[in-house]
Amino acid sequence: MTVVRPRLAGHGATAEGVARHTLPLSSERSWARLYRYRLLASDTAIILATTIGAIFLRFGFDDADVPASGLHVDYIYLSLIIAGTWLFALATYHTRDARVVGVGVSEYRRVVAATATTFGLLAIFFLVAKVDIARGYFIVALPVGMTGVLFTRWLWRRWLIRQRTFDHYLSRALVVGRFDDVDYVVRQIHQKSGAAYNVVGAALDTGKRKGAKKDAELSRRISSPEREVPIVSDLDGVSAAAARLGADTVIVAGPAVSGGGFVRKLAWQLEGTATELVLASPLTDVAGPRIHFRPVEGLPLIHVEIPQFEGGKHVLKRAFDFFVAGIALLILSPLFLIVAVAVRLDDHGPVIFSQERVGRNGETFRMFKFRSMVLDAEARLASLQAANEGQGLLFKMHDDPRVTKIGRILRKYSLDELPQLVNVFLGDMSLVGPRPPLRSEVAGYANHVHRRLYIKPGLTGMWQVNGRSDLSWEESVRLDLYYVENWSLTGDLVIMWRTVKVLTHPVGAY
Missing domain, CATH: 3.40.50.720 (NAD(P)-binding Rossmann-like Domain)
Known part of the structure; x- marks a missing residue:
């Protein structure tokens, strides 16, 4: 959304006969002002603790002066100067603006930019003034302080989102x-x-x-x-x-x-x-980084970047998948063994279930899962179609009688999908991507839905962190197409983090 701040033209004035209905002239909503004060208090506490704490981490409790050929400064005063400049930069970059707090990454980007500006300008000033600052002091103050501010901002955001679920703020x-x-x-x-x-x-x-x-x-x-x-x-x-x-x-x-x-x-x-x-x-379902405003002769033109499905970032994504999947397979091997034994003891059937799925550019592959259904699950599917609770091309059933006892536990926490790490390692799938479809589903796709196949299917994805099986067919398609056209490595990391949270508080898995 684009925010337009109405221009002030004098209280009670009109323009070209347009009537105005004036609200109380206040530049900030009360909730935004209160929230801004809370952010200011936490920022101040973190920055003061970091800048002053860096002195004791670097020099201990001995009296520390800044050796200088031109200017003599005590480190305590130096810390207060840095803290004040830092807080001023956070305010100048509008890091507490009601338009950016609580949503998106703009708030975090502004915090990083304000921090970089602060230390960059101070470094130039100290160089010109010939103030010799211990590098260890900056090595502590800069990363620890910025991390602390970002972390407290994240905590405040979680609190704000929680309040908004109760119609506050x-x-x-x-x-x-x-x-x-x-x-x-x-x-x-x-x-x-x-x-x-x-x-x-x-x-x-x-x-x-x-x-x-x-x-x-x-x-x-x-x-x-x-x-x-x-x-x-x-x-x-x-x-x-x-x-x-x-x-x-x-x-x-x-x-x-x-x-x-x-x-x-x-x-x-x-x-x-x-x-x-x-x-x-x-421009619905177009991510912000693909949108650029370009004013030309008074026209606010909007440039939308065309999605790219080849190139360097896809190579980087594959390298990331290969490395993470390999490490995960090694670390989780004991869990694989435990789950395999549990599946085997449940009904003495095979541990792994493999099924043909459609991957990138329509190429098929065998997708692996821990078996969570009875052996004749596919044969019994036709008899259960009347109880289908899904929409579109998906079959969904809350109490599917084909699911085994151990299978219900595996599905609840998505443990049945762990063998797909092998598919990721081999290059058939990605860690994050659209849901891997069956050939029968692809046969029923409308033309635009085939765009799901432009990239590799994922072990997790937008569908996994936005409701899983509770999603309608249309919503599942919309989320997958959004990801296909707007994915980024940063976004993948966010989805992976959200996946961990979803697995610890499972909703929509059956």
Whole structure:
């Protein structure tokens, strides 16, 4: 989403006859201000502890002065100078901005940039001033301090997300646009745990409808599985509705409604208020790093990078897969043995189940799993189709009678999938990727779904950390296609970390 800060033009002014409904003139929401103070307190504590603690780690408890040919400084005063400069840089880089905290990686990137700037400028200053700082001091203060700040920011983020699941620390949002666009944005916001917005109302673009047709459009219902959102206005009453509902954010959904001039006039109406204007980009399922803004002659052009399915980063991904899978196979070999014995003792059948799956570019391979079903599971599948709880091409059944006793435990914690590390090591699969499909599934794919086969299937993936078997077919496809077009090594590490958390708190595995 793109945030547009309304320009202040003087309290109570109007522009081209546009009426304004003024909210209390406050630059920050109360929750954001309180959260910012908490971040400031933790940043200050970590930075002071790090900079002063580095003295004792480097010099012990002896009196330490900075030897210098030009400037004499005590290390205690030096630490206070560094701490103050560091905190000033964190503020200058807006690391506590309400728009970046709690979501995405921008907050962390700004913390790293502010830290690098601080130590870079101080290094130049000390060099010019001929202040000889012990390298051991910086070796301790820089990495430990930055790691400490990032870690506490992560802890605060976990706390904030937890609070938001209970409808605390949320921005009250009014969503504006055509019905389908508004409905999509509302569902996306409400279905994500820890989303920053609480949608309190919607204003619809009724187009050229008048009279009964307009009333019928405004009487439609916008609802998500979590809650129903009232339609409170058409486009003419957006600013008044925002004031009435106490909304601190107006989200314009989809393409510019009623012509490009609407957004400009809406920004005029919100001038001088505490309400932010946010544009929900129509570029859904395109990751931020692929989007670049390029203003040309006053036109805010958006450049979208085309996905690349060959090249250096794919070679690096393969090397990472090979190394990690090899190490994991060595470390987990005792667990492999325990699971193998348990499967064998359960019903005296074979330990490993192999099945043909479709990999990259449609090439087939044998995928390995610890057997979790009875020996004639495939033969009994046809008789269970009437009890299928899945959608699309997937067969799902919560209490599948074909699953063995030990198989239920293995599936709950995804231990049955451990042998796929062999597939990763051999190069048939990747550690992270789309779900490996059956040949029968691929035969029923729509044209666009074949894009899942552009990269190797994964041992884990977006589907694994977003609901697993509880996902619908459409949602599973959407997540896989998003990954195919937007994956990165950093994103893979995040998914792997989230997979560990999912396995310790299993949901949707059956």
